[in-house]
Amino acid sequence: MSESGSLKPDQVSGEARLEYRWAAGGTTGEFLQALRDYRRILGAVCGGCGMVAVPPLSYCEICGGDTDELREVGPRGVVTSWARVIEAPQGSPVEAPFRYVLVLLEGADTALVHLAPDDDRVDVGVTVVPEFREGRSGAVTDIKWFVPEG
Amino acid sequence: MRDAAVLGWAQTEHRRRAVGETPQSMVFEVVTRALASCEMTIRDIDVVIDAGSDLLDGRSTSNRAVIDAMGAHFKEEIKVAGDGLEAAIYALMRVTSGYSSTALVVAYGKSSETPARCQTLALSDPFYLRPLAVDALAAGALQARFYLHEYGLGSDAPALVAVKNREAGARNPYAQEKSPVTLEEVMASPELISPIRRLEACPVTDGACAVVIADRQTSRAASVRPAWISGTGHGADPYSPGARTLYRTESAARSARKAYAAAGISDPLSELGVLEVSEYYSYQELMLYEALGLCGEGEAADLLASGATGTGGGTVVNPSGGVLCANPLVATGLVRLAEAAAQVSGRAGEVQVDGVDRALAHSSGGLAMQFSSVMVLEG
Numbered sequence: 001m002s003e004s005g006s007l008k009p010d011q012v013s014g015e016a017r018l019e020y021r022w023a024a025g026g027t028t029g030e031f032l033q034a035l036r037d038y039r040r041i042l043g044a045v046c047g048g049c050g051m052v053a054v055p056p057l058s059y060c061e062i063c064g065g066d067t068d069e070l071r072e073v074g075p076r077g078v079v080t081s082w083a084r085v086i087e088a089p090q091g092s093p094v095e096a097p098f099r100y101v102l103v104l105l106e107g108a109d110t111a112l113v114h115l116a117p118d119d120d121r122v123d124v125g126v127t128v129v130p131e132f133r134e135g136r137s138g139a140v141t142d143i144k145w146f147v148p149e150g
Numbered sequence: 151m152r153d154a155a156v157l158g159w160a161q162t163e164h165r166r167r168a169v170g171e172t173p174q175s176m177v178f179e180v181v182t183r184a185l186a187s188c189e190m191t192i193r194d195i196d197v198v199i200d201a202g203s204d205l206l207d208g209r210s211t212s213n214r215a216v217i218d219a220m221g222a223h224f225k226e227e228i229k230v231a232g233d234g235l236e237a238a239i240y241a242l243m244r245v246t247s248g249y250s251s252t253a254l255v256v257a258y259g260k261s262s263e264t265p266a267r268c269q270t271l272a273l274s275d276p277f278y279l280r281p282l283a284v285d286a287l288a289a290g291a292l293q294a295r296f297y298l299h300e301y302g303l304g305s306d307a308p309a310l311v312a313v314k315n316r317e318a319g320a321r322n323p324y325a326q327e328k329s330p331v332t333l334e335e336v337m338a339s340p341e342l343i344s345p346i347r348r349l350e351a352c353p354v355t356d357g358a359c360a361v362v363i364a365d366r367q368t369s370r371a372a373s374v375r376p377a378w379i380s381g382t383g384h385g386a387d388p389y390s391p392g393a394r395t396l397y398r399t400e401s402a403a404r405s406a407r408k409a410y411a412a413a414g415i416s417d418p419l420s421e422l423g424v425l426e427v428s429e430y431y432s433y434q435e436l437m438l439y440e441a442l443g444l445c446g447e448g449e450a451a452d453l454l455a456s457g458a459t460g461t462g463g464g465t466v467v468n469p470s471g472g473v474l475c476a477n478p479l480v481a482t483g484l485v486r487l488a489e490a491a492a493q494v495s496g497r498a499g500e501v502q503v504d505g506v507d508r509a510l511a512h513s514s515g516g517l518a519m520q521f522s523s524v525m526v527l528e529g
């Protein structure tokens with residue numbers, strides 16, 4: 001403490017805020033367009049190993065091959081894992097409580113990370129279908145979440 | 151393989167918030183103490199390899215402002231983007247290639263200065279994961295459930311990891327969490343994202359670590375007992391969590407196999423006295439028992455329950471208390487190396503396990519353990 005009785009500054013505050021405009025690239029762009037315009041979910045078919053990856057990339061994460069084509073998958077899928085959120089994290093697109101889910105869509109070989117309502121029917125092995133938002137913007141959140149079928 | 155050794159090391163006393171410390175002051179402290187621990191000075195160091203985070207520091211190319219605190223000015227200096235154990239692997243390559251004789255490895259993280267979950271949310275790509283707010287905790291929770299479901303385990307199985315590690319951490323003077331917890335307390339702690347509970351998740355930590363790695367000639371002539379590096383491995387799983395067999399950490403398994411082949415290890419459970427692994431969440435330690443070959447797939451919960459990996463067991467995992475007791479992000483894996491080196495050279499103080507000939511250090515990074523590094527040490 002100084003003679004005047006003041007405390008020594010402990011920290012300084014600041015903000016490092018950057019606005020980004022991330023290039024989606026051709027493959028992701030097509031995926032987002034199909035969500036927005038047609039309510040369709042596209043997977044990437046690998047020219048090397050034939051795996052269908054969802055979400056799609058222009059290359060195969062499994063074998064390193066090139067993506068041959070984009071193919072519609074789902075809309076039905078099976079939950080392979082889930083996790084319940086009680087307190088929504090920053091940037092969450094839905095209110096808590098909700099669930100994170102891994103969904104293996106029909107016709108896909110890799111699982112999509114997405115959201116589901118906090119419904120006890122959302123469990124491993126359960127069939128779910130996407131619920132699309134109105135006023136879609138070309139984002140993965142154009143699917144609000146996946147809900148149990150029926 | 152006795153081509154290189156860890157000669158010296160130091161870590162900070164890890165804290166939730168290191169009031170009065172800057173990244174530079176923490177780095178300066180551990181570098182000074184690590185050099186002193188092997189009776190070297192900065193003049194004995196050929197190259198400095200460091201790991202820090204631009205995101206945590208809030209500065210681009212964050213190493214540039216820390217160069218002088220590391221003693222790296224007027225030397226070769228390289229920053230590794232990842233955990234400090236990856237920087238140590240780079241250092242090992244430097245000294246075994248003959249390009250350098252000695253390397254100083256430095257890693258630090260001051261997580262208290264920014265919101266903790268934003269730090270790992272930034273690991274997520276901006277198209278498929280970040281709009282859904284998928285951070286390390288969310289990805290970890292999905293992996294935890296996947297693993298538990300695959301082997302029909304209850305959520306009390308990983309909770310026992312927290313009990314074991316907090317018991318050990320209570321002896322570690324550098325640990326942040328120094329109080330033991332009971333199984334009941336772990337199970338009753340609030341769910342962060344199910345099935346991960348608060349006491350099963352790593353704390354938010356400020357801390358740093360420095361390690362000195364030297365070539366064979368320097369190590370043989372050293373005044374301290376070297377911790378010889380007899381094997382290493384490093385690798386990654388696919389980026390997308392859904393593109394992996396999520397109940398298995400393939401990159402850790404492959405890294406371990408490579409390290410064991412170099413070290414001549416065929417039965418890690420009987421040949422390793424200590425493993426220091428990076429369990430950011432309790433379930434990860436179970437998965438790592440399987441990936442690192444201590445048991446078969448799905449057998450980790452039984453191995454843990456047998457007591458084999460706890461205090462007094464034959465293969466003690468995380469005698470330091472592990473990441474559940476201190477998580478100086480970016481330095482977390484390098485701390486594992488310092489602890490493993492201390493064990494094989496009989497310098498682990500309060501957490502020393504008797505008669506450790508060989509120890510393993512492991513680090514992971516990314517969402518749901520995407521990146522893995524392994525190093526095997528011998529006394």
